[in-house]
Every structure is written in C-alpha cells, then in structure tokens.
Amino acid sequence: MRQSGSPARDVLRLAAGLAIVAIVWGGLLPRLLDWGPVARHIELMEARGVDPSAIYYTELERLPLRPAWVEDRLVLWP
Amino acid sequence: MRKGLHEDLAAVVIGLAAVLLALAVTWQARPAEEPGSRALHPKGWATPLAKTVGKPGTWSDQPLAAFQDGSGEWKLQPILLGMGWVGLVGGLGVVLGGRGLGAYLPGAAVLVMLACLAYLLAGQKTVKYYNLSYPLWALMVGLLVSNAAGVPRWLAPAVLGEFFIKTGLVVFGAEVLVGRLLALGLPGLMTSWIVTPIVLVTTYLLGVRLLRIPSKSLCMTLAADMSVCGVSAAIATAGACRAKKEELSLAIGLSLFFTVIMMVAMPPVISALGLDPLVGGAWLGGTIDATGAVVAAGETLGKEAGEVAATVKMIQNSMIGLIAFAVAAYWAGWVDREAAGPRGSLLGEIWQRFPRFILGFLAASLVCSWLHTRGPEQALWVEGATGGFTKPLRGWLFCTGFVCMGLQTNFRQLAPVLASGRPVVLYVLGQSLNLALTLAMASLTFGWLFRKAVE
Numbered sequence: 001m002r003q004s005g006s007p008a009r010d011v012l013r014l015a016a017g018l019a020i021v022a023i024v025w026g027g028l029l030p031r032l033l034d035w036g037p038v039a040r041h042i043e044l045m046e047a048r049g050v051d052p053s054a055i056y057y058t059e060l061e062r063l064p065l066r067p068a069w070v071e072d073r074l075v076l077w078p
Numbered sequence: 079m080r081k082g083l084h085e086d087l088a089a090v091v092i093g094l095a096a097v098l099l100a101l102a103v104t105w106q107a108r109p110a111e112e113p114g115s116r117a118l119h120p121k122g123w124a125t126p127l128a129k130t131v132g133k134p135g136t137w138s139d140q141p142l143a144a145f146q147d148g149s150g151e152w153k154l155q156p157i158l159l160g161m162g163w164v165g166l167v168g169g170l171g172v173v174l175g176g177r178g179l180g181a182y183l184p185g186a187a188v189l190v191m192l193a194c195l196a197y198l199l200a201g202q203k204t205v206k207y208y209n210l211s212y213p214l215w216a217l218m219v220g221l222l223v224s225n226a227a228g229v230p231r232w233l234a235p236a237v238l239g240e241f242f243i244k245t246g247l248v249v250f251g252a253e254v255l256v257g258r259l260l261a262l263g264l265p266g267l268m269t270s271w272i273v274t275p276i277v278l279v280t281t282y283l284l285g286v287r288l289l290r291i292p293s294k295s296l297c298m299t300l301a302a303d304m305s306v307c308g309v310s311a312a313i314a315t316a317g318a319c320r321a322k323k324e325e326l327s328l329a330i331g332l333s334l335f336f337t338v339i340m341m342v343a344m345p346p347v348i349s350a351l352g353l354d355p356l357v358g359g360a361w362l363g364g365t366i367d368a369t370g371a372v373v374a375a376g377e378t379l380g381k382e383a384g385e386v387a388a389t390v391k392m393i394q395n396s397m398i399g400l401i402a403f404a405v406a407a408y409w410a411g412w413v414d415r416e417a418a419g420p421r422g423s424l425l426g427e428i429w430q431r432f433p434r435f436i437l438g439f440l441a442a443s444l445v446c447s448w449l450h451t452r453g454p455e456q457a458l459w460v461e462g463a464t465g466g467f468t469k470p471l472r473g474w475l476f477c478t479g480f481v482c483m484g485l486q487t488n489f490r491q492l493a494p495v496l497a498s499g500r501p502v503v504l505y506v507l508g509q510s511l512n513l514a515l516t517l518a519m520a521s522l523t524f525g526w527l528f529r530k531a532v533e
Contacts (some may be wrong), residue, residue: 010227017226021210022198025382029204030139030304042207046444048377052341053200053211054370055309057392058253058469063461064373073356075528076263 082176085241090438093248094169097442097484098466100252101449102462103127114454122461131163131470133155134197136206138248145200161190164242169243185236185254193478196521204251209341213309214334216477220484226328229485239323239482244435246475247317250310251399251442252468255460257451258396261389265523268403269364270393271514277305281508288381288498294413295321298405299329300501304508306401308333308367309395312400313476318406318436319413323483330507333367341371341510345378356524360382363390364516365509401445404438 049061104125134144147153165186172182196216278301285297302315318325322413347356364371376387410431450460
C-alpha cells in the first residue's frame with residue numbers, strides 16, 4: 001500500500017484523476033448513448049429486461065428457470 | 079487480526095450469521111396468502127430486510143438519478159443503510175479479530191463512500207449495458223486513490239480487502255443452489271460438467287507447463303474465471319488457491335475485456351454460421367464469462383437462444399461451490415504440500431491448510447440448496463431471503479473488497495509476467511479451446527443426441 005507523500009502534490013494528482021473521471025462519465029459516456037449501435041443495443045436490452053452487468057444469475061431480471069418450450073424440443077432426462 | 083478469531087473464521091461466523099438473519103426475518107414475514115405460489119411471489123417472499131440494503135441505480139447523463147427510484151423519489155435511506163451494513167460487517171470483523179474499533183471507524187466511513195462511488199460509475203448506462211460491472215470500477219477507484227494520493231494512515235486500518243471478499247463469499251454461498259444444475263437435464267449437465275472441467279484443467283496446465291507462468295495461483299484464477307463464469311468464479315477460486323490481490327485484479331480485468339468483445343462478436347458469428355438457437359444459445363452460455371453478458375448476447379439472437387444461454391450459464395454458475403472446493407483441496411493437498419514438503423498424512427495436511435471460509439461458503443450453499451428442494455414454499459423462502467438481502471449485501475461487500483484491493487494493489491509485483499504477455503496468451507488459448515469444445519458438445523447434445531424426433 002503506497003502511503004501519502006507530499007500533501008499538495010497528492011491533492012493535485014487526485015483532483016486531476018477525478019477531473020478525468022468527471023469528463024468521461026459526465027460528458028463522453030452520456031454522448032455515446034446517442035450513437036447508433038450503442039443506442040440500439042441499449043434499447044434492445046431494456047426492451048427485453050436484460051441486465052448485462054449481472055455477475056451471477058440471481059442478479060438477472062428474470063430467473064432462467066427451465067423454459068417451457070425446451071421440453072417439447074429436447075429429451076431432458078432419458 | 080492478531081488476537082481473537084482468525085480472519086477466515088470471523089468471515090465464516092459473520093457471513094453465516096447474515097444468511098441466518100435473512101432466512102429468519104424472511105420466515106417471520108412470510109405471506110399469509112398462498113406462500114407456495116410462484117405466480118404471486120415470482121421473486122420469492124418479500125423480505126423486510128430488502129429496505130435496509132439498497133445501492134445506486136442506473137443513470138444516463140444525470141448522476142444524481144442513481145439515487146432516485148423510477149418515480150423520481152429519493153432513495154437515500156436504503157443506500158445509506160447498505161453502506162452501514164458494510165461498516166457493521168467490517169467492525170464486527172475487527173472486534174472478533176481482537177482489535178479496537180477506534181482506528182477502524184474513520185477509514186470505514188470513507189471506504190464505503192468510495193464503494194458507493196464505484197457503484198455510481200458502474201450504473202452509467204453505456205458502462206452497464208456493455209457489462210463493465212462494478213468490480214472493475216471498484217478496483218479503478220482504489221487504484222486512483224492509491225496511485226494519485228497514496229493511502230492516508232487513518233484509512234489503512236479499514237482497508238480489510240480480503241476480509242470483505244471472504245465474508246462476501248460466505249454470504250454469496252446462499253445463492254449457489256446445487257439443484258439448479260439440473261435445470262436443463264442431461265444435455266445441460268453434459269455441456270457444463272464435461273467441457274468446463276476439461277477447459278479448466280487444460281488451461282491451468284497450459285499456463286504452468288507450456289507458458290511457464292511462475293505463479294500457479296494466477297494460472298488457476300485465470301482458468302476458472304474463463305472456463306466457469308467470470309468474476310464470481312474468479313473471486314471464489316482466488317480465495318481457494320490464495321491468489322494475490324494483483325492476480326485476481328488481472329484475471330477480472332482480462333475477463334471483462336474479452337467478455338465485451340465476445341458479447342458483441344459472437345451473435346453475428348452464430349447467425350452467419352446458421353446455428354440452431356438451442357445450439358447457439360448453449361454455445362454462448364458455455365463460453366462467455368459473465369452471466370449478464372451471456373443473456374445480452376443470447377437475447378440479441380432471439381428469445382429462445384437467450385433463454386437457453388441464460389440457463390446453461392446458470393448451470394455453470396451453480397458449479398462454483400464444487401470447483402472452489404476441488405481447487406482448495408488440490409491446493410492444500412498438493413501445491414502447498416509440495417512447496418513446503420510433506421509432513422504428515424495427505425488428508426491431515428489438506429484439513430490443516432484448507433481455507434476455512436470456503437467451508438463457510440459451502441455450508442451456506444448446501445443449507446440453502448437443501449432448503450430450496452424441500453418444496454415450493456421453501457424455494458420461495460430461500461429466493462426471497464437471498465434476493466432481498468444476501469445478494470445486495472454480498473454486492474456491497476465485494477464492491478468494498480475490490481476498492482480495498484485497488485488501494486492495496488502493487489502491479490509492480492506482476493510487471494515481469496504482464497510484460498511477457500503470457501497471461502493474455504493463456505486466456506486466448508484457453509478461451510479458444512473452450513469455444514471449440516463447447517461448440518462440439520452443444521452440437522452433440524442440444525443439436526443431435528437429445529433432440530426430439532418430432533421436429
């Protein structure tokens with residue numbers, strides 16, 4: 001773990017880092033939302049109720065329980 | 079933790095207590111009307127604890143919208159309470175470990191705010207819908223603070239990264255339901271149980287033997303992340319093989335990078351190949367690391383492919399407990415034993431070195447899995463308790479743990495390995511094998527062997 005060094009320089013560097021974050025999240029990323037491919041992807045995901053950031057199945061909007069139609073197409077347990 | 083309980087044991091005690099609390103409170107508030115009806119309670123029984131643990135939501139161009147609900151009302155209270163739970167868990171860990179709370183509290187207050195900032199960054203729509211989930215931003219927030227300003231002395235006592243991750247993992251165990259393994263019967267089992275272990279072991283051996291990556295734990299964490307289910311598997315396996323913080327960070331970074339590429343690239347490839355939705359969905363579910371990205375890619379192909387992809391990934395998700403147990407046993411009994419030199423019986427040494435928090439994780443998983451299979455009411459009880467409380471709690475614990483890892487990460491330790499590019503080569507080789515084997519198995523099981531003749 002890097003300990004704090006000169007306070008003034010540390011504050012300046014942290015402020016610069018936060019400024020970059022503010023520019024990217026406050027300006028760049030919101031503008032990307034209007035760009036065709038991104039807008040279409042998000043629209044589709046919202047329409048289908050999908051959360052692509054889920055790291056585990058319990059975080060999904062709908063639990064992926066066995067779809068009813070699967071049993072008509074597959075022999076699941078011979 | 080110098081005096082008092084060992085960190086692993088403290089994580090088990092606190093984690094299991096959180097799971098029991100969730101089950102008890104949810105049982106107390108069980109619905110009077112048709113408690114076994116999934117139609118009435120699609121996400122399980124509502125638990126009063128859900129109101130005590132919220133997190134910032136999704137936003138487009140106004141960050142403050144993350145702290146409001148759909149109707150524009152402020153939802154600060156559940157978010158603050160969620161941060162409070164993290165502070166409480168850390169505080170209990172400090173006390174059980176035999177240390178004083180005085181030095182912990184000021185740092186804890188700032189730490190949970192950094193975790194909240196990470197959630198805020200992850201909630202921006204562009205970021206969220208391209209699967210760049212909160213672990214990445216939590217690491218970045220920690221790295222930004224430690225590299226730009228360093229870690230102040232008053233913050234250091236609250237930086238309990240491994241403890242937060244271990245406790246989060248024990249709590250996470252409640253969501254790992256073994257019964258889900260059977261969600262797609264034999265074809266699902268074959269796709270997951272045959273391909274995943276082969277890819278895991280082969281990738282690990284490729285890293286250790288062929289690429290000669292010096293750290294075995296890095297190879298194992300990367301292999302599990304890539305072959306099982308991304309971040310969640312990486313966290314569990316890294317704990318099981320005691321990987322360094324830097325190694326887990328690297329595995330997660332690589333995985334998220336390739337996941338975004340695969341999420342965008344695989345659906346057009348499947349369409350171009352003219353694969354059946356069942357086979358295409360199973361291929362997506364078995365290969366893309368992150369669960370959310372699997373569903374996103376599947377839904378791009380269509381409803382059927384999306385449902386199969388999500389179910390196959392859920393089966394892989396449910397393997398985490400078994401994989402973590404097997405890796406922990408292998409590490410304790412062979413890797414660590416070989417390094418230290420055998421001193422006693424194999425079983426005795428495995429028991430001695432086995433990470434105790436993995437036992438807590440398995441205990442939570444087995445108890446909730448058992449309860450879940452008892453009947454429809456019990457299933458909805460478990461789903462309500464985990465969905466309403468343990469899931470958001472472990473999210474906060476993981477998020478805070480990753481902020482700590484960012485604060486503690488020293489990438490100089492990994493610089494020689496990173497410069498060689500070998501982890502990237504290992505990931506690409508392993509994922510190529512995964513793609514080939516999963517496509518072959520999905521075509522065999524979903525496309526031919528178990529296909530009904532009526533079609």
